[in-house]
Amino acid sequence: MLNHLPILIIIFPLSIAFIILLFKKYIIALSTFSILFSLASLLKFAPSVYKGQIISYHLGGWPAPLGISLLIDSLSFFFALTVLLIGMMVIIYSIPDKKYNHNYYFLLLILLSSMVGTIFTADIFNMYILYDLVAIATYLLIAYYQHGVALKASFNYLLMSAVGLSLFLLGVGSLYAMSGTLHIASISEQLPEIFAHNPQIIIMSLVLVITSMGIKMAMVPLHGWLPDAHSLAPSPVSAILSGVVVKVGLYCLIRLIFGLFSTEKILVNIASHYILMVFGAITLLFGAMMALTQTDLKRMLAYSTINQIGLILIGLGFNIYSGFEGALFHVLNHALLKSALFFCAGIIIIKTGSKKIKELAGFGKKNPVVAFCFVILSLGIIGIPPMNGFVSKFLICLAAIEAGYSILALVIIFASLITAAYYFRVIQIFYSEPIQPNSNLPNIDVAENSLFWDKYFRLWPIYILTGFSLMLGILPSLGLSLIRPAVKILLLNIIK
Amino acid sequence: MKKYYYIVLLIIMTILIIGSISPEYGNPRNMDYINYYLEHGVQDTGAINLVASIYLDYRAYDTLIETVVLFMAVIGVTFILSKGK
Amino acid sequence: MTPINISLLLFMIGLYGVISKNNLIKKIIGLAIINASVVLFFIAIGYRESGLAPIMSRSEAVDSANKIFVNPIPQALMLTAIVVSISLTAVALALVVKIYSKYKTLDVQKLYEE
């Protein structure tokens, strides 16, 4: 049974999700048990993955290029760990809310298991199908509250990401047309001689992959869906959307660019890294600028996600060791910090009954603990020394200087100043006197009475995530030791 | 006015994409994987219809995920349309 | 105009429909055109001159070595992609029905101007 674990990590939450729909009882117990099982069996691979081993599991018993095979190396292990960790926190956070019935937990479990499936697969068509399952689960989770606004946001997101996935399918088709197989490793072996024969189809499939994953990752020109989708979804859903679902698109981009396209064909390499850097810089600045002008708390956090994704893209674009290290470390940090921030935003919206930042005055006095956590987390996002955000931003700036693009280091610092501006604006309002007793607006999220054990299940994920971020900030070697083997995978192809 | 921008943009995209994705028309360049399916398909899976043998035996995992996708559509439609008129 | 170029042209027509049409239902129709064009693209990749359908003969006797068979893999992949496009269209139509019942309009301009 032990050597079948890679597939059980994906299939077990999937089957528990269906069992939940069937029996509609012990919902929370079953879902937490299934995610814990996946997390535990994933951690079982930690020692062998840390030593650099690559675990592959051939589905249906067929060898690699024929059937589909799963691949667990340090890169996919790292991303899967972030997915399951944040997923666990989201489930704990949404326990006290009675409005989340069996449908909600079903969608959440399907979302988590399909994200882990997308991360583990080594087959591009299978990645398309699993990514579609992630997308459908997100549309339904965004439209969970059935408010007109959420339906519009979900429909908008559906259209854009359906077009994005069709572009991805065109890329898969053109790659298959040239190489005859769908297995990432065997395509990348044939790439050099295909490139010699017909270079423009390789470049076009690279462009198709970057645009489709750009839509999913909200790179600037293709980010239109993110602010509505992330701000109108229920708080735990927007936490997992901003924290992790965006990262899966990033993972597919990394896996395809560094795993498939980055053979020793230098031209293809340099072109893709310039694209990443340029779009990363634009996304960074655009996200920061737009976040300044937001009046709605959750929309501001959504634009701040776009801002941080741009930073990660820049880190990847430098194509050097510390660049990758900083980018991957920032993936982990941003996942921890942003989902905790959305958790705090959820509590703030319930307690003050309004989403507008102006009406959040005096929240700091009413419950100082959540406000204090909000402050620490926003310090992390801005990148102030004690927090982990600082470590990854510092690494990326270091990589910028090392790679010779010191202008980009200035751009990153400038963007961090703007990030500081729009977060301190919120914090300043927290601790200011309420101008007029804020009227009890009809809050969208949930009525007060539907919460039970509010203290335990809502606040604990915030404490755990803040604790993790502080710990990673003070001793970054913990996180970096997790990331270094992953970075070796990325650099393997380039140095070769 | 907006429509002209879209038309011009799409014409440029069409020229770019057709110019690049036009492999010599016909099957993928190296045929050894396809020939494997054609020759060994019947012995490995016992099915005459090779398309069914591929999507049910070689890539059955795709079909499993895809039935879940269809199920999500059913859940989505019944869930969205069920909450009152 | 090989089928591959026609399918890419169809993709752009669908994309035009999605981008510039104001009615939500027309956007979904554009999406359906895009999915159909991707299916055509894959099948065109698997095509072979005078190839037969990849169904072997029932009995061992009729040796199928000399026959040319069309590439079965894109057809198997497209079975999955068609079902995916059906489910996308079904969810999109359910959303549109609900949006119409709440906003009484399908025009994007009215819906999305805040």
Place this chain on the structure above:
Amino acid sequence: MKNSRIIRTLAQKLLPFIFLFGFYLTFHGHLSPGGGFQGGVVIATAIILLTLSYGIKETENRFKEKHLSVLEKLAILAFIFLGLLGIFFGYPFLKNFLPLGQRGCIASAGLMIPLNLVISIKVAAGMTGIFYALVKYRGEI
């Protein structure tokens, strides 16, 4: 929509043949073009024809929505169980471990026949579920 008598009698007569054709497609999936999906959709069209001709209330008590949705979930769990069955025998997930049988006849493709059956049940129940949801939401037929 007034259900005219012609449609009703015709539908009544045609129904068994449509079901038969659906099952034929499902069970000959590995021999001739067809398979789980196409067979399931044909069976779903039979039920939709019943709704068109006899109205939603008639078909409702024959094919209750609750039963269909439970059937759907059981079908997917059965699919996963078939995959896990391979693991119990030590093969990887979704391995075709059943005997491959004699070429050309129905019982000839090991695990593919149960998979086809499960898929066609799932697709039939799913499509009717979507049809019921859309019809009931509009509430006309």
